[in-house]
Amino acid sequence: MPEIHETVEIKADPEAVFDLITRVEDFSLYTGLIKEIKPIAAATYRWTVRVDSITLDWDATVAEYDRPSQFGWRSVRGIDNRGTYRLQATATGTKVSFSMEYRLANPLLEKVIAPLAEPLIRKVGAEILGAVKERLESGR
8 A cells, every 4th residue: 555644843732733634624725636525424524536637536434533643534435545644742833744545446557556646645635734734823
C-alpha cells in the first residue's frame, strides 16, 4: 500500500486544531480536487474527487476519535484507504502529523497510477493542512 506523510506546526491549541480537522465535510473548501464530501450516515462520509476528467468516489467512516490527539478514518466502499491525523501539543501550538495509505483494486493499475496518484494525494493532504493552519493562525 502506498503511504503519504505530511507534518505541519500550527500556532493554535490542539483542541482548536482537532475541532477544525474533524469537520470533514469542509475539506472540499480547502482544495480544488475534492468536489464534495457529504455525510451519509453517522460518522460516515461520501467523498467525491475529480482529477482531470475522472471522477472517483468512496465512502469512509471515522475509525479513531480521541480529542484532541488523534482522528482517523477508513474506507468502507470504493477506493481502499485509511488515514490518521495525530496532534501533539508543542511550546508554540500543535504539531500535526498526517498519514494516509491507499490501495487500488488492481495491483497492475496501482503500479501504473501510483506515480500520478501519490503526488495528487500528497497535494491534497498538504492543501488541507495548509488551509487549517491559515484559518487558525489568521483567526478566521
